[in-house]
Amino acid sequence: MRFDLLHPREQLVQIMDRIYRYGLTTTSGGNLSVLDENGDLWITPAAVDKGNLLPGDIMCLTADGQVLGPHKPSSEYPFHQAIYQKRRDVRALVHAHSPALVSFSITRQLPDTRIIPQAHHVCGQVGFAPYALPGSEQLGENIAYTFAQGFDVVLLENHGAVTAGSDLLTAFQRLETLDFCARTQIQATSLGPVHTLSNEQIARFEERPSPLPTFRPVRHSSPERALRQQICHMVHRAYEQRLMTSTEGTVSARVDRERFLITPYGIDRSHLEIEDIVLVENGRAEEGKRPSRATRLHEVIYAEHADVHCIITAQSPYAMAYAVTGQPLDSRTIPESYVVLRNVPLVPHGQQYDAPEKISAAISPKSPAILIRNDTVLTTGASVHQAFDRLEVADFTAFSLLNALPIGPLVPIGEAEVEALEAKFG
Numbered sequence: 001m002r003f004d005l006l007h008p009r010e011q012l013v014q015i016m017d018r019i020y021r022y023g024l025t026t027t028s029g030g031n032l033s034v035l036d037e038n039g040d041l042w043i044t045p046a047a048v049d050k051g052n053l054l055p056g057d058i059m060c061l062t063a064d065g066q067v068l069g070p071h072k073p074s075s076e077y078p079f080h081q082a083i084y085q086k087r088r089d090v091r092a093l094v095h096a097h098s099p100a101l102v103s104f105s106i107t108r109q110l111p112d113t114r115i116i117p118q119a120h121h122v123c124g125q126v127g128f129a130p131y132a133l134p135g136s137e138q139l140g141e142n143i144a145y146t147f148a149q150g151f152d153v154v155l156l157e158n159h160g161a162v163t164a165g166s167d168l169l170t171a172f173q174r175l176e177t178l179d180f181c182a183r184t185q186i187q188a189t190s191l192g193p194v195h196t197l198s199n200e201q202i203a204r205f206e207e208r209p210s211p212l213p214t215f216r217p218v219r220h221s222s223p224e225r226a227l228r229q230q231i232c233h234m235v236h237r238a239y240e241q242r243l244m245t246s247t248e249g250t251v252s253a254r255v256d257r258e259r260f261l262i263t264p265y266g267i268d269r270s271h272l273e274i275e276d277i278v279l280v281e282n283g284r285a286e287e288g289k290r291p292s293r294a295t296r297l298h299e300v301i302y303a304e305h306a307d308v309h310c311i312i313t314a315q316s317p318y319a320m321a322y323a324v325t326g327q328p329l330d331s332r333t334i335p336e337s338y339v340v341l342r343n344v345p346l347v348p349h350g351q352q353y354d355a356p357e358k359i360s361a362a363i364s365p366k367s368p369a370i371l372i373r374n375d376t377v378l379t380t381g382a383s384v385h386q387a388f389d390r391l392e393v394a395d396f397t398a399f400s401l402l403n404a405l406p407i408g409p410l411v412p413i414g415e416a417e418v419e420a421l422e423a424k425f426g
């Protein structure tokens, strides 16, 4: 479904629903708007339950100054108007008070989007707007002034965040990604200093991999069709559980010796459909589609590991706290985690582009999940289900370990207990 073809009312309801369900705002806080081609401003209403918003609730401030709709427009509409006046390229705005972003705003610090290249690619640099009374003209001026300097993502002192885009989905993805950065950084702080990427490392990501040659599949086998559905199902689940964001996360699955399926580049993970998945056969991609940037890495892993039938790369925020600090994620603390994950090696950033064979060499039955520094959690499995379970267990383990830190010293299980686990579970 093409999101950009939906009426602004429908777009605003869908995105508000996502923001509310993912805990990025409370029922009273947060507002969104879209400026359409006629210059009419569509905006969420004031004092209406954000958990039950309907298209008919959306207010319209027309270009000729009328206010249409059954409610009052959001009390923060002055800043929306001020930004649209200053930035002609902006056609949609998202404002929300996510707890992690508010934590940054009340300590007057900015989340660093350089923790992973994709986050910097989506958000760019983050601006800061000085405090002013909510709903006031002064707040509008402060925020619009910060946007006028070219930022697409702005944190408001002691308040929340505003993100902009040429469309509502882009503005939402910036909020979601910024929130991911904030949550990851907050978790990582208890492990040690957070490592951020250099301009060169970011630039390396921005270079597009050269496109694969293409082919037109003559038929789609039943196992391939079943895998398409499994991949879609797992991507939606990973998104709902916030193990992926709408712009990040790749799943691939082996069809046979020559072919595997992989998720596409640049498609909203929450609306991924079976026809979006790309078939790759002997280094060629299904024509008319754009496979994930990680295709080459997945191809190398499948070539070298006959037992691997699914690979998932994702940015789950708890496990990523380890990937951005370079601290070891020690699974020898929880028996179930050790049985599922074994040792979780950390591999250097950059190998995902320059040395996929080194990443592949780090994978084995004794290390089926790895962390790529400042990039991703990578899990493998004999099935889609097993690779997904490993991703869930990796994030669950990281969550437990991180939450244990403030409680007291962590007690790993001993060598004898580890040997007993290996003897029992192979």
Ligand SMILES: [Zn+2]
Pocket (backbone or CB within 6 Å): 029, 030, 076, 095, 096, 097, 134, 159, 160
């Ligand atoms: Zn607000």
